[in-house]
Each structure stands twice: as C-alpha cells, then as structure tokens.
Amino acid sequence: MAGLDPEALRSAIDEPSIIDLHRQPIVDLARGRVAGFEVLSRFPFGSPSEVFAEATRLGLGVELEVAVLREALRAGVAPSCFLSINLSPPALADPRLFTVLGDQPLAGVVFEITEHVPVDDYAAVTRAAQELRERGAMIAVDDAGAGYASLRHVLAMRPQFVKVDRSLVENLPADPAKRAVIEMLGRLTSQMDAWLIAEGIETDGELHEVLALGTPLGQGYRLARPGPGFPVPSDDVRQVLLAHPRHHAPDAVDALVSAVPALGALADAAGAFAAHAHMGSLAFVDGQGRTLGLIRRSEVEAGIVRVVEALFVEPGEALSIVARRAAARPLDQRFDALVCRDPQGGYRGLVEVDRLLDALALRVDAR
Numbered sequence: 001m002a003g004l005d006p007e008a009l010r011s012a013i014d015e016p017s018i019i020d021l022h023r024q025p026i027v028d029l030a031r032g033r034v035a036g037f038e039v040l041s042r043f044p045f046g047s048p049s050e051v052f053a054e055a056t057r058l059g060l061g062v063e064l065e066v067a068v069l070r071e072a073l074r075a076g077v078a079p080s081c082f083l084s085i086n087l088s089p090p091a092l093a094d095p096r097l098f099t100v101l102g103d104q105p106l107a108g109v110v111f112e113i114t115e116h117v118p119v120d121d122y123a124a125v126t127r128a129a130q131e132l133r134e135r136g137a138m139i140a141v142d143d144a145g146a147g148y149a150s151l152r153h154v155l156a157m158r159p160q161f162v163k164v165d166r167s168l169v170e171n172l173p174a175d176p177a178k179r180a181v182i183e184m185l186g187r188l189t190s191q192m193d194a195w196l197i198a199e200g201i202e203t204d205g206e207l208h209e210v211l212a213l214g215t216p217l218g219q220g221y222r223l224a225r226p227g228p229g230f231p232v233p234s235d236d237v238r239q240v241l242l243a244h245p246r247h248h249a250p251d252a253v254d255a256l257v258s259a260v261p262a263l264g265a266l267a268d269a270a271g272a273f274a275a276h277a278h279m280g281s282l283a284f285v286d287g288q289g290r291t292l293g294l295i296r297r298s299e300v301e302a303g304i305v306r307v308v309e310a311l312f313v314e315p316g317e318a319l320s321i322v323a324r325r326a327a328a329r330p331l332d333q334r335f336d337a338l339v340c341r342d343p344q345g346g347y348r349g350l351v352e353v354d355r356l357l358d359a360l361a362l363r364v365d366a367r
C-alpha cells in the first residue's frame with residue numbers, strides 16, 4: 001500500500017496506546033439488551049483493512065494483532081458483557097499470544113477468528129482454541145456462510161458464537177435464499193450449543209427479518225454504531241426489539257426455566273439433592289460461573305459423583321426445536337434436564353423434560 005510508513009506500523013506495535021479502540025455492541029435480540037462488544041481498531045495513518053493488510057504483507061500482521069489484543073484487554077470488559085477481539089488463525093496459534101495473555105483470567109473474553117489468510121495447521125489452531133477455552137475464554141467464528149473456509153472453522157473449532165456474514169444479511173427481505181441459509185445456520189448452531197450472531201444489520205427491513213428468523217444476537221448500525229467507550233442502543237431501538245411478536249410468543253423455552261441453584265463443588269451434591277427432592281439432575285458451574293454440565297441424582301445415590309455432558313438451550317428458543325434436540329440425545333441422556341444459559345455462558349436455570357412434554361401436549365390439545 002503506497003504511502004504507509006512501516007515505521008508507523010512499528011510504532012503502533014510498540015506503543016499500542018496510539019491505537020484508538022472503538023467498540024460496537026452485540027445485542028441480545030430476545031431481551032433488548034447488550035450481550036457483548038466487539039473491539040474495532042482505528043489508526044491515525046490508515047483504514048483498519050489497509051493497515052492490517054500492509055502489516056501482513058510486511059510480516060508484522062501477528063505482532064499488530066497481539067498489540068491490539070493487549071490494549072483491548074488493558075481497557076477491560078464491561079460488566080455482565082463479553083468482549084470480542086478479532087484474531088486471525090496464525091495469531092491464535094502463535095506463542096506470542098499466550099505470552100501477552102500470561103496468567104490473566106479470560107472469563108468474558110471472546111476470540112473472534114477471522115479468515116484473512118488460509119489456515120496451514122488446523123491442529124495447532126484447534127489446540128490453541130481449546131487451551132483458551134480451558135482458561136475461561138470463548139471462541140467465535142466470523143463470516144459464516146461466506147464460503148467453505150468459514151464453515152470448516154465452525155466444524156473444526158466448535159465455537160460458542162457463529163457470526164453470519166454481512167453479505168447474507170444485506171438486502172435480506174428481498175432474498176428468500178439468504179433467509180434459508182441463515183435459518184440453516186441457526187439450526188446448525190443450535191445443535192452445537194452455540195449462539196448465532198447476525199452481523200451488519202443496517203435497515204429496518206433487515207432487522208425485522210433477523211427477528212422473524214429467531215436469531216438470538218445481532219450487530220450493526222441499525223442497532224448501534226461503534227464508538228469509543230461502550231456505546232449502547234438507543235431507547236428507540238430497544239422498544240422496537242421488545243415490541244416484536246417474538247417477545248410475546250407463548251412457545252419459548254424461557255417460560256419453563258426453573259431457577260434451581262447450580263452446584264459449585266462436587267462435595268455439596270448430596271445436600272443439594274436433599275434440598276431439591278424433585279430434581280433428577282442439577283447443573284454444575286466452575287469458579288467463573290460457566291456451566292460445565294450436570295450431576296445426576298441417580299449417580300450420587302449410587303456413590304458416583306461426576307459431571308456429565310449437558311444440552312444447553314437459549315432462553316428464546318422455540319419449544320418444538322428444543323424438544324427435537326432433546327429427543328436426539330443418546331438414550332442415557334434423554335431425560336436429563338436441559339441447561340438454559342445466557343450469551344455470556346452464565347447459568348439461568350434448568351428445564352425439566354417432563355415440563356417440556358407437558359407444554360407440548362397443551363399446545364396440541366389447544367389446536
């Protein structure tokens with residue numbers, strides 16, 4: 001890129017405080033509130049796309065990404081929100097990333113994997129992603145639906161968030177094929193216990209279609225523009241979201257969620273089941289409040305205290321979809337309670353299978 005001084009790039013790497021960090025909210029469309037923020041870099045000497053492209057050409061791409069990461073983490077995470085930071089696959093697998101992270105807690109941090117360059121070593125990238133998850137971070141895959149590479153990322157890394165490519169959201173009301181692709185991605189992420197984010201929502205029509213498709217999270221100028229600090233949607237936007245019919249639908253699973261306390265120590269299992277005699281299983285969370293799985297009453301009574309795999313559901317997920325997912329589980333898990341959690345991975349409560357079946361039966365009887 002003509003005109004960009006390599007020394008300017010080096011100064012941003014060495015002194016990342018000169019990088020102006022903006023943030024754009026990612027909105028929980030089911031509740032009309034901010035779920036997280038994506039960090040966006042602004043440079044005094046060029047546009048973000050130009051600067052990162054030139055840095056990559058000069059062999060400084062990973063260093064610049066790590067510098068932005070260091071500055072973003074220094075600024076911190078907003079309360080009750082996640083912070084999404086873009087990383088290319090080479091940066092994710094680079095030892096310099098973990099040097100910068102040190103032993104810093106990563107709860108609430110999302111590493112958003114972008115596809116600027118091909119992935120040469122998927123094994124290294126997936127190992128790095130798993131290590132970050134074990135330290136409390138979450139993984140997002142960007143540009144889903146834009147091509148095979150992004151879908152391969154989804155399948156290889158099993159992210160907690162999947163971002164719909166802007167090209168699929170653009171002019172969505174006029175394109176049934178795009179709606180079908182987003183609906184397919186919604187089913188895929190639901191089966192993977194991940195959250196779908198519709199990116200680049202810029203018009204009323206696009207927002208209406210995204211809401212109608214039941215997409216849980218959204219981002220774009222129609223919701224809120226990026227800016228310094230932690231900007232939030234206007235009251236007008238929030239009213240639009242809360243007025244949508246999906247907020248008044250009688251068949252969302254959140255109506256069945258029981259706010260049963262989760263366990264934080266295996267030693268407390270027997271006492272917890274004694275206090276909740278009607279529950280066949282209880283959720284288990286780690287020290288950062290993330291749900292790791294379930295503990296079963298039958299196993300505790302048999303002297304086996306362990307955490308088993310759980311099926312996670314979203315608060316606004318339709319009963320019919322939840323029921324199909326629950327029925328698709330292996331036989332020994334089919335009647336385990338379902339765990340409802342928010343976009344930050346926080347525990348909200350349990351959905352008992354018998355209550356789910358009763359709700360479905362009532363719907364059939366009402367027809």
